[in-house]
Amino acid sequence: MRDDPRAPLLPTSPGFWRSPLRGPRFTAVLGLVLLVGVTVLFGTGLLSYAACNPGLSPVNDKTPDKGVLGFYLFAWPTDPHWLYRLTQGVHVTLGITLIPVLLAKLWSVVPRLFTLPPARSLAHALERLSLLLLVGGGLFQFVTGVLNVQLDYVFPGSFYPLHFYGAWVFFAAFVAHAALKTPTALRNLRRLREEPGDLVSPRPAEPTVSRRGALWFVGGASLLLFATTVGQSLGGALRRTALLAPHGGADPGSGPNGFQINKTATHAGIDRAETGADAWRLVVTGRTGTVRLSRAQLAGLPQYSAALPIACVEGWSTPDQWWRGVRLRDLAALVGHDDPPDLFVESLQRHGAFRKAALRANQVADPRSLLALYVNGEELSPDHGHPARIIVPAAPGVLNTKWVARLTFGDL
Incomplete structure (x- = not known):
């Protein structure tokens, strides 16, 4: 039951979104965190792709139609010997750690998805289209990435082409969005006082937590995901803390061969x-x-x-x-x-x-x-x-x- 019977019923109405947490500065903080984090994710993802030597042989290339998207490929080095362990550990751990930040950022700007008219001009229509690619691409990349970490391949097709092409679509939209919004985000952070805008409700509800408290909550959720994931990359005693990872917990056995594997001989059909x-x-x-x-x-x-x-x-x-x-x-x-x-x-x-x-x-x-x-x-x-x-x-x-x-x- 709605607390206020006079409250608007449609999400396109100005007073429908009443959370007092939404505002330019709150969104700006989350956006700048994602600006850095997503850039690192994209870079380490490209390194992971290059590490598989897709340009060497068709058997390594799971995206044969990539064309110019493989422009950066290079001979993957063998030094330092822990290079891939580092780059892919950062990629996966950071991706999971950023999930609360991504969700909070989407929540903070959701009123903009329902603004009317949906397109005021051709330029505005293109901006809304890029926003659709940004939101859809971001959710797609994070969901497929998490499913891959969990070894749960419920999506159609192979993970490699889906995640590779999805990354380019998402990052292109992300760069366009960042170019448009980063200057505004920096101005919002420098202001001493919050200024009204399309994210601030004209009739805000009573606050139950401050914006700073909400940011601490998002940061705490990210820290929790980090702590329950990073152990699968670091190994040793910390592996037991990787509660959300299939390769967390105790090692699968004891003795010289008692360390992690992805596929058993039986699963691979080895007679x-x-x-x-x-x-x-x-x-x-x-x-x-x-x-x-x-x-x-x-x-x-x-x-x-x-x-x-x-x-x-x-x-x-x-x-x-x-x-x-x-x-x-x-x-x-x-x-x-x-x-x-x-x-x-x-x-x-x-x-x-x-x-x-x-x-x-x-x-x-x-x-x-x-x-x-x-x-x-x-x-x-x-x-x-x-x-x-x-x-x-x-x-x-x-x-x-x-x-x-x-x-x-x-x-x-």
């Missing part, structure tokens, strides 16, 4: 008969032909160790694990490549977006890039890629292929 010592052979192809190596033969080649993390697009990562195996560049030399070329990797896994993946020559050449046979002093478990897996410094988890069946060295 243990295929990975047994009698059945499995690694096929390595290069300039001088093809060789087939058993696991015992691989173990007889020079072995090297590297301390590297696993870091995935969902924002979770592991601390450095000690991997041991054969250098990829040594396997390249085995088939006639003294200068390591690009590498095409195929897994025993029969389904999945990255069951085949490509690595750049700079990644193959790094002495820490291994075909790993052991982790933390023990043979790989089936869930961690037994009999052999790829491990490359600074590479996304999807390029650290498990259950490797074939390596093809050469120009892709």
